[in-house]
Amino acid sequence: MRTRSQTLASPLFRKILFSAFALIIATVGSADYLMTRYTGERELEQVQKNLELALRIYAGELNQLKNAELEQWARRADGQANARITVIDAGGAVLAETRHERGSMENHARRPEVSTALRGGIGIAKRHSSSLGVDFLYVAQPASTAESRSVVLRLAVPLASVNEALGEVRGRILRASLLLALLALIAAYVYTRGLTARIRAIQSYAESLANERLAEGAELNESGKDELGVLAESLRRMARQLREVVDLLKVESGRREAILASMREGVLAVDEELRVTFCNEAFLRAAGTPDAPAGPVPVVQLARTPAFLGLLRQVLTSGRTVRDKLPLAPVSGRSYEIYAEPLGIGGQKGALAILHDITELERLERVRKDFVANVSHELRTPLAAIRGYAETLLDGALEDQEYNRKFLEIIRSNAIRLTNIASDLLVVSELEQERGEQEPASEVGVHEVVEAALRTVESAARVRNIRVEIGPDSGLKVKGQRFRLEQALVNLMDNAVKFGKEGGVVRVESRQTEGGLVEVDVADDGIGIPSEDLPRIFERFYRVDKARSRAAGGTGLGLSIVKHVAEVFGGTVRVKSEVGQGSTFTLSLPAA
Ligand code: ADP
Secondary structure (H helix, E strand, C coil): CCCHHHHHHCHHHHHHHHHHHHHHHHHHHHHHHHHHHHHHHHHHHHHHHHHHHHHHHHHHHHCCCCHHHHHHHHHHHHHHHCCEEEEEECCCCEEEECCCCHHHCCCCCCCHHHHHHHCCCCEEEEEECCCCCCEEEEEEEEECCCCCCCEEEEEEEEHHHHHHHHHHHHHHHHHHHHHHHHHHHHHHHHHHHHHHHHHHHHHHHHHHHHCCCCCCCCCCCCCCCCHHHHHHHHHHHHHHHHHHHHHHHHHHHHHHHHHHHHCCCEEEEEECCCEEEEECHHHHHHHCCCCCCCCCCEHHHCCCCHHHHHHHHHHHHHCCCEEEEEECCHHHCCEEEEEEEEEEECCEEEEEEEEEECHHHHHHHHHHHHHHHHHHHHHHHHHHHHHHHHHHHHCCHHHCCCCHHHHHHHHHHHHHHHHHHHHHHHHHHHHHHHHHCCCCCEEEEHHHHHHHHHHHHHHHHHHCCCEEEECCCCCCEEEECHHHHHHHHHHHHHHHHHHCCCCCEEEEEEEECCCCEEEEEEECCCCCCCCCCHHHCCCCCCCCCHHHHHHCCCCCCHHHHHHHHHHHCCCEEEEEEECCCEEEEEEEEEEC
């Protein structure tokens, strides 16, 4: 509720009220003035009429009187009519006078009312009486007495008594006017107060629209049928529409935020002063900053790389899109392709940067290059040997009974090596493709696959006098392609035989873990692997001892195939090894 003093403080209220007051006072004032004047005139007219009537009556009485009786008659008539009575003869001499000493009175022939009456008319005058010293209303008419044919009979009343009567009437009119004015003022005050209150209510509702909650919960109890009512309805409609638009915008911006937040690309928006106006999680991760900035912090607090800051500056000054590849936080070792473009929102300049993590792409590119280099290197050696021995044979060694057969055998073993490399490469490439597309998998019994692999490595084991022991069938099953698992086990067991101790033992055991995994160990008691080589032995073409591996017919691709197979099966492969003690490779695959 608005208090009285608040209402009075309202400029609009004061203006309307002041105007109403001025209007009322002017209207009542002028009505009062006109009525007073009109009533005054009417009152004077009435007094005048009465005097004229009395004149006519007294003129009749005068006819019968002698001049000596005039004085006495006049006094009686004065008492009756309560009016000053004067009788003046044609020469202007006063014959009778009721309110003054007759003898001392001057000639009255020149008095306007008397001179009019002497000419036969009714003379009327309002004048200050020099005889009595007060204002009088005089009315005179010609008359006659028994002795004089032409006299003037004059009646007069003091204006003071008329004014007195008038004053009373004026007083009444004034009181009525004041009462009327007061009532009008009260009505104007009440009306203005009501009007101001309605306008105030609309005003505060409109103000509340400007705040964030858009007059949520605010009520506008204005239901008038006039312009204010229509205005209030328009405001209510506007508030509804605004709320709808704001809700829509909230949903829209929420959706946009969610999209930006879930994007794998880092997104950063900055203003002209390089202050962060928006950034998503991916950007924070890329910049290595754990917490989202509170407010528009300078971008340098998030990403310090001068190249990145320079790139943003370049976009801001040139107004053009800039693309570059650079690391954002050099410590992380990750590199990004950055696409930055100018951003202009609401007349404010800024820049938007989108960061695409290309670390993996670059790594793959490197791997691909290394691979091509490795392959050509791997192929070069056997090819050179084949060519060299073939040329030697052609150059005459063919006839040399002692060496020709030996040379041909070398050529054959290198050709076998090339074939091995080619078939292993084929397997690697197949496995790489399979990783992408899920092929139909079936349940595979681990024990039977181990037995099959054993048959493949048996002869090689026999050559090195190695005993291969396989554990009992415990019915374990994994899901995948049988021949792939066999390939992996053959590679592991073949390595164990190759690098195992001559006359030693290779053990193959399988078990199920609590985590639902089937683990197959292939353990030998051979040369072992130096710890510095352990992290790299699953790489393609990586070999600890190249000469030994080649001598044993290895391609350097065996373990990388095992790793691929493990991944295709959804599992892993790991190794434990000690130089001179032996190695244990463990395939860990999800149980079927
Ligand atoms: P390779 O064809 O040379 O055997 P792999 O990829 O199978 O290639 O193995 C890579 C290297 O890992 C081998 O050259 C060897 O040096 C080492 N290695 C693999 N298995 C064993 C093992 N059981 N004992 C010792 N060294 C091993």
